[in-house]
Amino acid sequence: MLPDDLLSIIKDRRSTRKFTDKEVSDEVLMQIIDAGRFAPSNTNRQGWKFLLIKNDDLKEQMHKAVSDKVDEILDSMKSKVRYRAMRAYTKYFTFFKDAPVLIVALFTRPSVVAELLMKDTKRVEMISGELISVSMALQNMQLMTHSLGLGSCILTGPLLAYESMKTLLDIEDKYEICCLMAAGYPAEESFSPKRKDIDKIIEIIK
Numbered sequence: 001m002l003p004d005d006l007l008s009i010i011k012d013r014r015s016t017r018k019f020t021d022k023e024v025s026d027e028v029l030m031q032i033i034d035a036g037r038f039a040p041s042n043t044n045r046q047g048w049k050f051l052l053i054k055n056d057d058l059k060e061q062m063h064k065a066v067s068d069k070v071d072e073i074l075d076s077m078k079s080k081v082r083y084r085a086m087r088a089y090t091k092y093f094t095f096f097k098d099a100p101v102l103i104v105a106l107f108t109r110p111s112v113v114a115e116l117l118m119k120d121t122k123r124v125e126m127i128s129g130e131l132i133s134v135s136m137a138l139q140n141m142q143l144m145t146h147s148l149g150l151g152s153c154i155l156t157g158p159l160l161a162y163e164s165m166k167t168l169l170d171i172e173d174k175y176e177i178c179c180l181m182a183a184g185y186p187a188e189e190s191f192s193p194k195r196k197d198i199d200k201i202i203e204i205i206k
């Protein structure tokens with residue numbers, strides 16, 4: 001593959017938030033996950049797991065958990081400005097309900113034994129290694145999704161309802177939820193949010 005081909009896959013990928021009803025086949029889903037599992041990971045631990053949700057009832061229950069939490073937050077807000085901002089954001093936390101597939105990305109927490117063995121390492125550093133690893137897998141998955149003609153969007157907004165989500169999905173204690181990835185065939189063309197110029201994000205140290 002030429003560098004320009006890779007760059008165009010990277011640059012043309014967009015977060016998709018509206019999907020058609022077209023089903024995403026299990027075969028396509030496996031291609032997406034396969035791209036994820038070849039990502040680099042912390043000491044090659046591959047401490048990730050992906051829940052693939054196509055079940056409408058479950059999506060509906062997850063949606064309700066997030067909507068209830070958002071309502072609770074809205075009810076407790078005193079500032080009108082913040083209230084309006086939160087209300088405007090709500091659709092970005094809840095649109096996942098209409099995605100044909102919802103991928104819940106999990107990462108393993110370091111075990112108690114690992115924490116004892118590495119007691120000089122801060123817990124936050126250990127967790128960040130796992131979180132970076134699953135994030136790299138997700139990036140591979142988003143690019144694969146795009147190259148297969150599908151669209152996707154990463155969501156952390158729904159994690160407002162983190163505890164309800166963990167219970168609903170019956171997630172083992174050793175896992176934390178990284179985010180959701182909504183996927184399906186795009187129903188519309190998404191606009192491209194502007195990127196910061198390169199000189200704004202680098203500092204050359206000679």
Ligand SMILES: Cc1cc2nc3c(=O)[nH]c(=O)nc-3n(C[C@H](O)[C@H](O)[C@H](O)COP(=O)(O)O)c2cc1C
Pocket residue numbers: 013014015016017092093153154155156157158179190191192193
């Ligand atoms: C960690 C992370 C969390 C995100 N959470 C949300 C979210 O909760 N809801 C949403 O609509 N988009 C979410 N996004 C998508 C971003 O808004 C999007 O990537 C960004 O605006 C750039 O647009 P692009 O992906 O089309 O290039 C998230 C993206 C990342 C990487």
